[in-house]
Amino acid sequence: MACKVRLVSVCASLSVDELELLDALAHETVFPARETLFTQGQPAHSVYNITAGVVRLYKLLPDGRRQIVGFALPGDFLGLAMRDAFGFSADAIDTVTACAFSRSAYSALVDEKPHLLRRLHQFATHELTLAQEQMMLLGRRTAEEKLICFLLAMQERWAKLGKPSVTVPLPMSRQDIADFLGLTIETVSRTFTKLAKDKTILIVPDGVRLMNLDHMAHVAA
Amino acid sequence: MACKVRLVSVCASLSVDELELLDALAHETVFPARETLFTQGQPAHSVYNITAGVVRLYKLLPDGRRQIVGFALPGDFLGLAMRDAFGFSADAIDTVTACAFSRSAYSALVDEKPHLLRRLHQFATHELTLAQEQMMLLGRRTAEEKLICFLLAMQERWAKLGKPSVTVPLPMSRQDIADFLGLTIETVSRTFTKLAKDKTILIVPDGVRLMNLDHMAHVAA
DNA sequence: GCCCCGCATTGATCTAGATCAAAACCGCGC
DNA sequence: GCGCGGTTTTGATCTAGATCAATGCGGGGC
Numbered sequence: 001m002a003c004k005v006r007l008v009s010v011c012a013s014l015s016v017d018e019l020e021l022l023d024a025l026a027h028e029t030v031f032p033a034r035e036t037l038f039t040q041g042q043p044a045h046s047v048y049n050i051t052a053g054v055v056r057l058y059k060l061l062p063d064g065r066r067q068i069v070g071f072a073l074p075g076d077f078l079g080l081a082m083r084d085a086f087g088f089s090a091d092a093i094d095t096v097t098a099c100a101f102s103r104s105a106y107s108a109l110v111d112e113k114p115h116l117l118r119r120l121h122q123f124a125t126h127e128l129t130l131a132q133e134q135m136m137l138l139g140r141r142t143a144e145e146k147l148i149c150f151l152l153a154m155q156e157r158w159a160k161l162g163k164p165s166v167t168v169p170l171p172m173s174r175q176d177i178a179d180f181l182g183l184t185i186e187t188v189s190r191t192f193t194k195l196a197k198d199k200t201i202l203i204v205p206d207g208v209r210l211m212n213l214d215h216m217a218h219v220a221a
Numbered sequence: 222m223a224c225k226v227r228l229v230s231v232c233a234s235l236s237v238d239e240l241e242l243l244d245a246l247a248h249e250t251v252f253p254a255r256e257t258l259f260t261q262g263q264p265a266h267s268v269y270n271i272t273a274g275v276v277r278l279y280k281l282l283p284d285g286r287r288q289i290v291g292f293a294l295p296g297d298f299l300g301l302a303m304r305d306a307f308g309f310s311a312d313a314i315d316t317v318t319a320c321a322f323s324r325s326a327y328s329a330l331v332d333e334k335p336h337l338l339r340r341l342h343q344f345a346t347h348e349l350t351l352a353q354e355q356m357m358l359l360g361r362r363t364a365e366e367k368l369i370c371f372l373l374a375m376q377e378r379w380a381k382l383g384k385p386s387v388t389v390p391l392p393m394s395r396q397d398i399a400d401f402l403g404l405t406i407e408t409v410s411r412t413f414t415k416l417a418k419d420k421t422i423l424i425v426p427d428g429v430r431l432m433n434l435d436h437m438a439h440v441a442a
Numbered sequence: 443g444c445c446c447c448g449c450a451t452t453g454a455t456c457t458a459g460a461t462c463a464a465a466a467c468c469g470c471g472c
Numbered sequence: 473g474c475g476c477g478g479t480t481t482t483g484a485t486c487t488a489g490a491t492c493a494a495t496g497c498g499g500g501g502c
Contacts, residue, residue, distance in 0.1 A: 059353065059354075061357070061442060065362075067357040067361045069353045080346055083350075087353060117335065118338065121345060122303075125303060125345050128301065128352060129302060129308050131349060135288055135290050138359035138360045139402070140288045140403060181360070182361060
C-alpha cells in the first residue's frame with residue numbers, strides 16, 4: 001500500500017506485520033470533488049483514513065442552516081467515535097482518496113492491539129482539544145479574529161503535513177469558511193478584503209499568502 | 222470507597238480486583254464552592270473523577286473574554302486528554318467532591334488494562350460528539366434556541382444520573398450560562414423572562430421547570 | 443428587623459454582522 | 473471570442489444581540 005500519510009496517521013504506531021494485517025482490511029477509494037463520503041445518521045459501516053484531498057465535515061439543521069465542524073486533511077481519521085451511526089456528514093471538496101476499512105473488522109483489530117487503541121485515543125483527545133478551541137472561537141471571537149485564527153490554523157496543519165509555507169492553500173469555498181466560522185459568506189468576503197487592504201494577507205488563486213505573521217499571531221493571542 | 226457514581230463512570234468497566242487497585246490510587250478531595258481545581262496550562266499532575274457537585278470548565282482570552290467549554294457533573298472525568306498540561310481551567314460551582322488520581326500512576330494502570338483505555342476512549346468520543354453539537358449551537362443558533370437546547374441538555378444529563386425530572390437544577394450563575402452559550406448575561410436574562418412569559422418554562426429558585434417539552438423539543442429539532 | 447452587597451432583571455441605545463440586492467469575476471463549453 | 477452559470481465581491485439597509493445604565497431583589501451578618 002502506497003500510503004503517503006502513514007507517518008503522521010493512526011498507522012504510525014504499528015509494526016510491519018500489523019501493517020500487513022491492516023493492508024488486508026483496507027481498500028483505497030477515490031471520491032471526486034463534491035461527492036459525499038457519508039451522511040449524518042447513516043450506519044457507519046466503514047471508517048476512513050484520508051490520504052489525499054480535503055473533506056468537509058458538517059452538521060445540518062432541519063431548516064438548512066449548516067455548521068462545518070471541521071476540515072479533514074490527509075492523515076485525518078474519520079470514524080473515531082466508533083458508534084453505530086455517523087454524527088456528521090462528510091463530502092469531498094477536491095478529489096479525495098481515502099483508505100476505507102470495514103468497521104467490524106477494524107474494531108476487531110483494535111480490540112487485539114492496545115497500542116492501536118492508544119493511538120486512536122490520542123487522536124480523539126487531540127480532536128477534542130481542537131473542538132474546545134473552536135468553541136472559544138465561535139462563542140467569543142470577532143469576525144476578523146475568527147478568520148485570522150482559521151488561516152493560522154490551516155497554515156499549521158499544512159506545515160505538519162510537510163508543506164510549511166507562508167502561502168496557505170484554501171481549496172474550500174467562501175461559503176464553507178463562513179459555515180465553519182459561524183459567519184455569512186458576505187462577512188467572510190469583506191473580512192478577506194479588509195485583511196488584504198491592511199497588507200496582512202495577499203489573496204492568491206485558491207489560497208492566501210500571509211504577509212504579517214506577527215500581527216496575526218498577536219490577534220490570535 | 223463510597224463512590225456514588227461508579228456505575229455511570231469510567232470505573233464501570235472494571236472488575237472487583239481492578240477496582241481495588243484503583244482505590245489504592247484514588248484520594249477523595251472536597252472543593253468548596255468557587256475553588257479552583259486546576260488552571261489552563263498548569264501541568265496535569267492529577268486527573269479527576271467528579272463524584273458530587275458541578276464544575277465549570279473554561280478557557281480565557283488574554284483580554285478576559287471567557288468561554289465555558291462544559292459543565293462537569295457527577296460521573297464526569299477530567300483529564301481525558303492525558304497531555305502534560307490542562308487545556309482549560311476548572312472551578313467548583315457548588316461544593317464538589319472528586320476522586321483524584323496521580324496521573325503517572327493512573328496512566329500506568331491504563332497501559333495495563335486495555336478495557337479501561339477502551340472506556341476512556343468511549344468517554345472521549347462522547348465528549349467529542351457533544352463538542353460538535355456545541356459548535357452547531359454556538360455558530361448557527363439564535364439566543365432562544367441556545368437557551369432551550371441548554372435546558373433540555375441539562376435535563377437529560379440529570380436524568381442519566383438518576384434524577385429524571387421536569388424541574389432542572391441550575392447551580393451555575395447567569396454569567397456562566399452566558400459564557401457557555403456565547404451570549405451576554407443580559408441576553409440570557411431577557412431570554413429566560415421571555416420563555417417564562419411564554420409559559421415555556423417556570424423560573425424557580427436555582428433552576429427552572431420545563432412546562433412545554435413538546436415546544437422545546439421542536440425548537441431544538 | 444435592617445442594611446449591605448453581589449447577582450439578576452429591565453430599559454434605552456448602539457453596532458457588528460446579517461440580510462437584501464446588484465455588480466464583477468472566472469472558468470468552461472462551444 | 474462569447475455567452476453562461478456559479479461564485480465572489482461590493483453596496484445599502486436592517487436587526488439580533490451587545491453595550492451602557494439604572495433599578496430590583498434576596499440572603500447573610502449584625
